[in-house]
Amino acid sequence: MEPKAAIDAFAALAQETRLSVFRLLVQAGPGGLPAGDVAARVGVPASTLSHHLGLLERAGLLRSWRVQRQIFYATDYEGTRRLLAFLMKDCCQGLPELCGTNIADPIDCCVETMA
Amino acid sequence: MEPKAAIDAFAALAQETRLSVFRLLVQAGPGGLPAGDVAARVGVPASTLSHHLGLLERAGLLRSWRVQRQIFYATDYEGTRRLLAFLMKDCCQGLPELCGTNIADPIDCCVETMA
DNA sequence: TTGACAATTCGATATTTGTGGAATTATCGT
DNA sequence: ACGATAATTCCACAAATATCGAATTGTCAA
Numbered sequence: 001m002e003p004k005a006a007i008d009a010f011a012a013l014a015q016e017t018r019l020s021v022f023r024l025l026v027q028a029g030p031g032g033l034p035a036g037d038v039a040a041r042v043g044v045p046a047s048t049l050s051h052h053l054g055l056l057e058r059a060g061l062l063r064s065w066r067v068q069r070q071i072f073y074a075t076d077y078e079g080t081r082r083l084l085a086f087l088m089k090d091c092c093q094g095l096p097e098l099c100g101t102n103i104a105d106p107i108d109c110c111v112e113t114m115a
Numbered sequence: 116m117e118p119k120a121a122i123d124a125f126a127a128l129a130q131e132t133r134l135s136v137f138r139l140l141v142q143a144g145p146g147g148l149p150a151g152d153v154a155a156r157v158g159v160p161a162s163t164l165s166h167h168l169g170l171l172e173r174a175g176l177l178r179s180w181r182v183q184r185q186i187f188y189a190t191d192y193e194g195t196r197r198l199l200a201f202l203m204k205d206c207c208q209g210l211p212e213l214c215g216t217n218i219a220d221p222i223d224c225c226v227e228t229m230a
Numbered sequence: 231t232t233g234a235c236a237a238t239t240c241g242a243t244a245t246t247t248g249t250g251g252a253a254t255t256a257t258c259g260t
Numbered sequence: 261a262c263g264a265t266a267a268t269t270c271c272a273c274a275a276a277t278a279t280c281g282a283a284t285t286g287t288c289a290a
Contacts, residue, residue: 003131004131006134007128007129007131013129014128016118016119019121026204027207034236034237036235044280045281046236046280047279050237053237054238068288069235069287069288070287071238084199088195092142132248149266151265151266160250161250161267162249162250162252162269166269167248169268184258185265186266
């Protein structure tokens, strides 16, 4: 991942409405929600929300698809994973024993069933 | 964690110099680096860097302490963990099987030795 | 084809943010 | 106390960003 892409992604999350939207969709799961539902839930005008959704999608944090007249948005879990991986890359010079905290600990969702 | 605090943290990471600094310190580990070393490594004037370090620290991503004439900065692993936990809270309605990606997978550093 | 609905794009304004030289504060060795 | 070093604060300017009403595009049912 390029630093530029990570900056875009963090900038996307660094705004009240967009952070609410992202967390709402993280909680909603892969099925996502239509743009209109998201607008109603976070309480912002459609035009403003559209701007924010587009920014989150271009940042690689959301994906979207059309169903009839609605456009659904959902978390891009792979894009999100790449972002967090970039941020923590080569943590502690690769020596886990240096750290006293398990960063990954609370992120216990979206775990593929072990093969 | 309050949304406001998370926004400050993501905003802190959404800037080229600051993201470089944070990643540098993630890799440096808990021992951290003096401000001057950081400035030299990322190639920015001391005053500019000081501004950025202060912002990262106030955002809960770094901590600092004085040693003689130098001020050391290091990743605040606990603050970082709280941020990522907030972002992914209640992912997939608590139903991991809904997701196809293990978000935590790449964040395999800083893992406490299992008791 | 007409009307209604869902969402996006346009545009103009107000706000926030990044930058780095100069001055300041803090610490140290002699 | 003095000079040197390390870092921060101050300041002013340039650049990027959030907002939302109005207009536009795309989709659907009859």
